[in-house]
Amino acid sequence: MGATACMTWQEYLLAEGLLDQETSTRTPKAFPLNANRAKGYRKNLRDNLSFFEEFIVDGFDLQSVVDSAIKSQPCESSTKGFEVENEPMLRLLSGNNCIIRDGSSKREILAIKVTTSGSPEHAKPVIPAPLRTSLESGLYRYLYSNPLCKKDPNRHKSNTNHGTTILPPPLVRPGGPPNPVPTNGGSCHNIHTYSAAQHDQKISDIKLSQGPREVWAGGRQRTQALYQFLSILKPLSTLLEGVFQVTCPETFHIYKSVFNSLPKNDANRGIKDCLGIWTLRGIVLDAFTDVHVDLKDVCKGFCAIVPLGNFTGGNFCLPSLGISIPMVAGEVIFLKFHLIPHYVGQWTGHRFSLVHYTHQVVFDYVQEKRGGQQLFPLAEMPLWYRKRVNDCDVVPEEGAS
Secondary structure: OOOOOOOOHHHHHHHOOOOOHHHHOOOOOOOOOOHHHHHHHHHHHHHOHHHOEEEEEOOOOHHHHHHHOOOOOOHHHHOOOHHHHHHHHOEEOOOOOEEEEEOOOOOOEEEEEEOEEOOHHHOEEOOOHHHHHHHHHHHHHHHOOOOOOEOOOOOOOEEOOOOOOOOOOOEEOOOEOOOOOOOOOOOEEEEEOEEOOOOOOOOOOOOOEEOOHHHHHHOHHHHHHHHHHHHHHHHHHHHHHHHHHHHOHHHHHHHHHHHHHOOOOOOOOOHHHHHOOOOEEEEEEOOOOOOEOOOOEOOOOOEEEEEEEEEEEOOEEEOOOOEEEOOOOOOEEEEOOOOOOEEEOOEEEEEEEEEEEOEHHHHHHHHHHOOOEOOOOHHHOOHHHHHHHHHOOOOOEOOOO
């Protein structure tokens, strides 16, 4: 293929050999993950938690970061070429299962990297190969329907220079996909189970709307492709919830309590159950991820990322912690995305990411329905959030639910 950019994702997938005309018309099949099988995965992981490596970030106190947090992107995000210069300076951790903790006496969890389940002698990929295959083929078939994608000037402002006549982006990073991604597309696609207008403007009288509104306007064919893709995502949601439950049980139960308190939206289609405790999915589409924090995410919560595709490189970089974490397709990392700046290092090939996250407004909605009871201790939340709570009519109660 030449360096001429494709106009649509359908064209791009065919041109790059990620999909062909024959397979594009087949209905994708979901990986069979029943309750007993999911329980077995959890038990296997729980029995082998002792094999997880632990890395302590000396001198890093998460609560100090929380106390000084402001609603803005890190200063590094405005430095041109920061990622290229910063990545070689970071300490590269092993590719093994790892729990990363802060250097305070509380040893708070900052990130969890999971690559395998089982003991080192009997290790298996945490995401089974058939599930990964199902996810990748299901994703490509969904993109073939040309869902609405968006540009993201905070997370994905960099691009690659393929020598095309298209005007170059404001920032250029080496590597990336071999050819330009669709010019009529964007760097990401989002599926919302629940959303709210004015995400950050209030903490009371919140009204959640049903999703996934971004794709409704696409007509019958696109809607059918969406529901097929949701069925592909459901086994991954179930599996990641089990991993999260084993590795970070207290926070998992908070997320689960929020999930159980949310209305059953679009019950016939089961959107809520397909996405699970993380109520939104972001799909990063063969694009670089530049340094940023996710300001709308749950302040003290975790997001989860699963990279897919065929690529080399793509370490997960945490500049404020001074480390980078190897990530290959089919592995998972949990991170406090709201608080810790992060980016994806240099890579080549085709790299797509499934991002599991929830907006703080969804937690605020549940807290309001519970009479102001705080899901996380208010004293441990950012100062801007404490002020917002104290300025509204809702009287918070300390302690987790």
